[in-house]
Amino acid sequence: xxxxxxxxxxxxxxxxxxxxxxxxxxxxxxxxxxxxxxxxxxxxxxxxxxxxxxxxxxxxxxxxxxxxxxxxxxxxxxxxxxxxxxxxxxxxxxxxxxxxxxxxxxxxxxxxxxxxxxxxxxxxxxxxxxxxxxxxxxxxxxxxxxxxxxxxxxxxxxxxxxxxxxxxxxxxxxxxxxxxxxxxxxxxxxxxxxxxxxxxxxxxxxxxxxxxxxxxxxxxxxxxxxxxxxxxxxxxxxxxxxxxxxxxxxxxx
Amino acid sequence: xxxxxxxxxxxxxxxxxxxxxxxxxxxxxxxxxxxxxxxxxxxxxxxxxxxxxxxxxxxxxxxxxxxxxxxxxxxxxxxxxxxxxxxxxxxxxxxxxxxxxxxxxxxxxxxxxxxxxxxxxxxxxxxxxxxxxxxxxxxxxxxxxxxxxxxxxxxxxxxxxxxxxxxxxxxxxxxxxxxxxxxxxxxxxxxxxxxxxxxxxxxxxxxxxxxxxxxxxxxxxxxxxxxxxxxxxxxxxxxxxxxxxxxxxxxxxxxxxxxxxxxxxxxxxxxxxxxxxxxxxxxxxxxxxxxxxxxxxxxxxxxxxxxxxxxxxxxxxxxxxxx
Numbered sequence: 270x271x272x273x274x275x276x277x278x279x280x281x282x283x284x285x286x287x288x289x290x291x292x293x294x295x296x297x298x299x300x301x302x303x304x305x306x307x308x309x310x311x312x313x314x315x316x317x318x319x320x321x322x323x324x325x326x327x328x329x330x331x332x333x334x335x336x337x338x339x340x341x342x343x344x345x346x347x348x349x350x351x352x353x354x355x356x357x358x359x360x361x362x363x364x365x366x367x368x369x370x371x372x373x374x375x376x377x378x379x380x381x382x383x384x385x386x387x388x389x390x391x392x393x394x395x396x397x398x399x400x401x402x403x404x405x406x407x408x409x410x411x412x413x414x415x416x417x418x419x420x421x422x423x424x425x426x427x428x429x430x431x432x433x434x435x436x437x438x439x440x441x442x443x444x445x446x447x448x449x450x451x452x453x454x455x456x457x458x459x460x461x462x463x464x465x466x467x468x469x470x471x472x473x474x475x476x477x478x479x480x481x482x483x484x485x486x487x488x489x490x491x492x493x494x495x496x497x498x499x500x501x502x503x504x505x506x507x508x509x510x511x512x513x514x515x516x517x518x519x520x521x522x
Numbered sequence: 523x524x525x526x527x528x529x530x531x532x533x534x535x536x537x538x539x540x541x542x543x544x545x546x547x548x549x550x551x552x553x554x555x556x557x558x559x560x561x562x563x564x565x566x567x568x569x570x571x572x573x574x575x576x577x578x579x580x581x582x583x584x585x586x587x588x589x590x591x592x593x594x595x596x597x598x599x600x601x602x603x604x605x606x607x608x609x610x611x612x613x614x615x616x617x618x619x620x621x622x623x624x625x626x627x628x629x630x631x632x633x634x635x636x637x638x639x640x641x642x643x644x645x646x647x648x649x650x651x652x653x654x655x656x657x658x659x660x661x662x663x664x665x666x667x668x669x670x671x672x673x674x675x676x677x678x679x680x681x682x683x684x685x686x687x688x689x690x691x692x693x694x695x696x697x698x699x700x701x702x703x704x705x706x707x708x709x710x711x712x713x714x715x716x717x718x719x720x721x722x723x724x725x726x727x728x729x730x731x732x733x734x735x736x737x738x739x740x741x742x743x744x745x746x747x748x749x750x751x752x753x754x755x756x757x758x759x760x761x762x763x764x765x766x767x768x769x770x771x772x773x774x775x776x777x778x779x780x781x782x783x784x785x786x787x788x789x790x791x792x793x794x795x796x797x798x799x800x801x802x803x804x805x806x807x808x809x810x811x812x813x814x815x816x817x818x819x820x821x822x823x824x825x826x827x828x829x830x831x832x833x834x835x836x837x838x839x840x841x842x843x844x845x
Contacts, residue, residue, distance in 0.1 A: 282628055356617070356618055358616075361609075363581055364607075365633055366633065
């Protein structure tokens, strides 16, 4: 199948770029590590409040932190696409018979692979801090993070294709990532929030993802939140990916 | 015909202050490009050259008109056109972070070739364009001429029957230009048709079999370089004066003085197009002197494509470039 073949070609090309300067894979882990080292200790004192069982704050915090990494680690990938637009690379691809979705799919899959590596490393670092994690739940969570990463990367690429300049892209992405992360109960559990804030969080697909991954880490596989999380993020990923492909096709119109 | 267009149009909608505005970039273009020729699309910046080229390469959707490229319908058979046409944009499109060879192999694979054939084609072009010394380095380290060679190799890697080149030598040093001209000319020997846009008259003159001059989204004239030059009808004489006022007086005088030809004033210069300009010149200068209209400079030139441009658009292509 051509789409599969083209996607593989594009994936390899983008992976080559990442591997050319692999240091940045680790640099973008700096933010979550800072949260782990400098913020999590604050939560220990809060243990016992709603949504944060005492003595288990790390088990609640880490899955959320990985969602944060999935959001922020991929939100700014659009900048690399602007480079490719400016140097004419995207136009060069578009005049070949390459399948259009493959151009974006090769990128978001690369982004997902990088993200999963980061998530695994952060989890490893968290184990000495007392993290208890269900292995099977962790592996399922990785799928969820990949879907979150694909969603955020698609949004980032979609806007990059529309704006084609950095100046407009950065504020737009910040405008999206900040409320989305605040409204998903990552830093503090939403159980602490007033009702109106909890209601607002219900329209944020990422809040379902945070619930789902917390249940998965704890090994509560019967929790309905897991299915909700996969459904919400899966639907979002498909929606924004095709929106991105549409932006790519519109570039040539 | 390799390219045949009828009334090809492109209108962009720009949204800005004052609402939607329509910008007519290409206003109805009829083109016929024959197999195996080098067809030059000559015009100033913003004339619609790149827009036309982008439409022919399926990158832009025409607003109106129709076109056949290699016999395929531009509106319906884009896949076939993409597979058989090679295209090099003005920006070039080489992936700067990758090495030249990575660029070439991927490009060949995007046209459906397997990895082995892709590598074979890549090394063929590396030899042909003498890129051995730098092809293993990332493209961002290339000189302008080296990068341009890679860009053009990328456009040709799949051996297309038609090559679209958008301003292939803009910004290059004289040696690189001459080298590329040689390579483009060689394509004729293997039956490849080349459609190139350029804002350089010497390029169009030296390289092209047929030239279409485009201005303001429309083709003003088409022909071989020698046809176009002889259509100007004589030599061009330019008299430059201190002020426009003097120039206008001189224009009136010179118009009376000559029986055939054309006189035009622009700023403080008077442009004459007449047959046998060399023989006429002393006479004309004496006439100006007699009326105390002192010319500060006089030039005589055989017809060039710039004169052709001037004749058909009323403007000089050189002036446009300075602006």
